[in-house]
Structures are given as structure tokens and as C-alpha cells.
Amino acid sequence: MKAAVLYQPKTPFVIEDVAIGKPGPREVLVRVAAVGVCHSDLHFVDGILPFPLPAVLGHEAAGIVEQVGSEVRTVKPGDHVISCLSAYCGHCDHCLTGRLSLCVSPETRRGEEDEPRLRAPGGKPMTQYMNLSGFAEQMLIHEHALVAIRHDMPLDRAALIGCGVMTGVGAVMHTAKVQPGETVAVIGCGGIGLSAINGAALAGAGRIIAIDRLSGKLEMARTFGATDVIDASSADVVAAVRELTGGGVHHALEAIGLKQTVEQAFSMLRRGGTATVIGIVPPGVEIGIKGFELLEEKRLQGSRMGSNRFPVDMPRLVDFYMSGKLKLDEMISRRLPLERINEAFDDLRRGAVARSVLMLDH
Structure with missing residues (x-):
């Protein structure tokens, strides 16, 4: 699949082919339709926060389910979905007390002994960014890292809910x-x-x-x-x-x-x-x-990701948008193809945009 790969901090992304695996029992393969360029990504691009490189960044995404693993129960092929970086296990203390965004269980990721979800050009295993790696044509993620939404919701606007909108609205309603x-x-x-x-x-x-x-x-x-x-x-x-x-x-x-x-x-x-x-x-x-x-x-x-319970919160935010109460159209400053990702990050550094959205044309 085509993806934007970061090899070193403070260097441009490189668009190239990255190998992606097949869904495991609890995993979902998503065809990415749109992904927002979030300031959180910029911290890693500019080396303020460390992360193993090379990597495919991106975490504010929406798309369509292509394949599901044998034990997946929450989504099916053809579903429109929003991804979320706060993947949850569903049975730790945090999850059982309703604080899903604080879950740190490793079971939503593949273990070191497992086949990696992503491989860089040349076959070297890649560390998946935030359980997602959204700056790519596809994502292979745990079923508890996404939620299905109504089909009449535009996916470019839905992508914004995956991080920035959920974080801001959630901080007001849930945390504060x-x-x-x-x-x-x-x-x-x-x-x-x-x-x-x-x-x-x-x-x-x-x-x-x-x-x-x-x-x-x-x-x-x-x-x-x-x-x-x-x-x-x-x-x-x-x-x-x-x-x-x-x-x-x-x-x-x-x-x-x-x-x-x-x-x-x-x-x-x-x-x-x-x-x-x-x-x-x-x-x-x-x-x-x-x-x-x-x-x-x-x-x-x-506040971590708006103290979200995203499987409940994100469909509600979609309903808010569809009823005219949540403003998303006004937030999108630019829509760009994946190939112009470096331009989108330059805009972000200058503070010139509220949000740029990368559109993946399939």
C-alpha cells in the first residue's frame, strides 16, 4: 500500500510502498478515506516527542472496513468507521470503571513474537504509531480502536472527530x-x-x-x-x-x-x-x-483524549454534526492528497490552518 513514511525527525515524509499484514482474530483492515493533520503528529515529526523510526504517523482517520478477523463482533465489511488512538481492552480497572481512554493494556497491539502489522520497504518491521498509522491507504488495527458510524456522514469530516474534536469536546463535557x-x-x-x-x-x-x-x-x-x-x-x-x-x-x-x-x-x-x-x-x-x-x-x-468513551461518544458527535450543532465544515482549511503531506505540516507549523485533511483517492 502507499504510505507516508518518516525516516528521521525534522525531515520530509517520503511517499512509498509499505507492506501491511492480514487481519488477526480481533483485527480489522480499514481502507482509509481521509486523515486529519493534527498538532500531536507535529510533536513527533519535529522530534519533540520520541518514537521509533521509520514510521507511518497519522491518527485522526476515517474510512471503510475491508476485512475483519474471525472473532471481530463490532464491525463488518462495508461499515464506515472512525479510528481512535485510545484503543481499549474492555476488562482492566480503567475500562471497567468507565475510563476507557486511560487503558494501557498491551493486548490491542501485536506482541514482539507476532508478525508485525507493518513492514518498511525492504521488509524491516515497523512499529505501528498509536495503534493506527493513518497516513496510508490502509490501516490494520484492533477492533477496539474504531467505531462504526452512520453512512450519511461525510468521511472527511468524520476523520476530525477521531482526535481533535473528541479531545476538545470531551475535555469540556467529560473532564471539566x-x-x-x-x-x-x-x-x-x-x-x-x-x-x-x-x-x-x-x-x-x-x-x-x-x-x-x-x-x-x-x-x-x-x-x-x-x-x-x-x-x-x-x-x-x-x-x-x-x-x-x-x-x-x-x-x-x-x-x-x-x-x-x-x-x-x-x-x-x-x-x-x-x-x-x-x-x-x-x-x-x-x-x-x-x-x-x-x-x-x-x-x-x-485531560487525555477528552476522557472519551469513544464507542459511545463518536456516534453521538456524528449526530450533533448531522443536526447542525457540531461545526466541522468550518474547521477544514484545506483538503490535500497524501502526496502533499509535507505542505500540510508546513501550514501547521505556521499556524496558518485550523485543520488540513489528507484525502486518499481510491
Whole structure:
């Protein structure tokens, strides 16, 4: 199959043929239709986060089931599906207590003694990225790494739900548990931040404050439900939020992954408020908060993939889109063929897009 292979950090992807295996008993072969270019991938491309290379990256994908293993019960050939990097086993402590996104069971992956799912040109085994490796014509994945959706959902928009939208909306609804009428600030208006803004609107937040340094993204934030915007390039963000809300917000969501913005999120809370970190903070970075403020019952917490229960959540998000409540059309800045993947990552580095989607023409 054709795939985009990364051989070294900070180098271009190479489009070439990669060998893919046959489905095992619990595995599904998916023909990829569309895959989003997510900022999480950029961390690996630029070497901020390590990963064994060469590799096929990509984790925000949607497609059509081609083959299923003998024990697969959740999908069948012809089903339209969304993949998810938080594959779950279904029977560990995390899964049995409803925290599927925290599952770390190795059984959704092939073992070292098993035939690899992917082989690089020349036959060398490849480590599968996030259980998925979506920058390719096909994915071979565990059945608990995808969910079937309705056939009238456009697959290019469905792909966005697989990571960015699920992460942003889930962080609001599941991790932060935003209640109707509460005030929300979102720092960073990329794909995940815009999804968090949309999620806050869906949750009935009374005031939604979008914060970014780019005017174009702030305008987009209004489209997604922001009631107020703050240009971080020309304002004291914390002071501006406190002034707008009369003392601070109930919820601050950080969607960038920087030390400064995480600390700002905590500082802009009112008493009893919660700061939720959605962005990926690089390894080794320490966050500083004023310990005395913990006496005001302020909380700082992380969110992994929106604390999702994706087999339930993603079909519901599809229904939200189909009923006009979830904004996905507005999020797609560009649709590109797989061969232009390096161009899509250049756009991402410049902050020029909310989301680029790679379309695989079969």
C-alpha cells in the first residue's frame, strides 16, 4: 500500500510502498478515506516527542472496513468507521470503571513474537504509531480502536472527530464537566481549542472567552461559539479575563501545551475553578502554581483524549454534526492528497490552518 513514511525527525515524509499484514482474530483492515493533520503528529515529526523510526504517523482517520478477523463482533465489511488512538481492552480497572481512554493494556497491539502489522520497504518491521498509522491507504488495527458510524456522514469530516474534536469536546463535557451557565476560557484556537469552544457552547456555558495571538483564529472562534475574544499578543490575558468575568472563570482550558499558558489558565480561575490542560506539555517541563491558591479550592488537571468513551461518544458527535450543532465544515482549511503531506505540516507549523485533511483517492 502507499504510505507516508518518516525516516528521521525534522525531515520530509517520503511517499512509498509499505507492506501491511492480514487481519488477526480481533483485527480489522480499514481502507482509509481521509486523515486529519493534527498538532500531536507535529510533536513527533519535529522530534519533540520520541518514537521509533521509520514510521507511518497519522491518527485522526476515517474510512471503510475491508476485512475483519474471525472473532471481530463490532464491525463488518462495508461499515464506515472512525479510528481512535485510545484503543481499549474492555476488562482492566480503567475500562471497567468507565475510563476507557486511560487503558494501557498491551493486548490491542501485536506482541514482539507476532508478525508485525507493518513492514518498511525492504521488509524491516515497523512499529505501528498509536495503534493506527493513518497516513496510508490502509490501516490494520484492533477492533477496539474504531467505531462504526452512520453512512450519511461525510468521511472527511468524520476523520476530525477521531482526535481533535473528541479531545476538545470531551475535555469540556467529560473532564471539566462544564455546567450550563458557567464561564469558560479557552487558550489556543487551533483545531482542539475550537472544538473545546464548540463543546462549551453545546454544554450551555454562559460566557465563552477565546484567547489566541492570531486575529484570524479569534474570528473563527466566534463562529464556533465564543462570546468574547482576547488577543494574547497585545493584552495581559489573566487581567483581561478577570475583568470580563468579575473575578475569574469557572473553567479554563489550555489547548497549546506551553508552560506559560498552563500557568495562565490556573491564574485566571475564580475560587473553586478548574484549569484543564488539553495541550501536550513537552517532557521535562515543570509547571509552577501558587500553592496558597489551592486553599481557594482551585484545581489543575489534565485531560487525555477528552476522557472519551469513544464507542459511545463518536456516534453521538456524528449526530450533533448531522443536526447542525457540531461545526466541522468550518474547521477544514484545506483538503490535500497524501502526496502533499509535507505542505500540510508546513501550514501547521505556521499556524496558518485550523485543520488540513489528507484525502486518499481510491
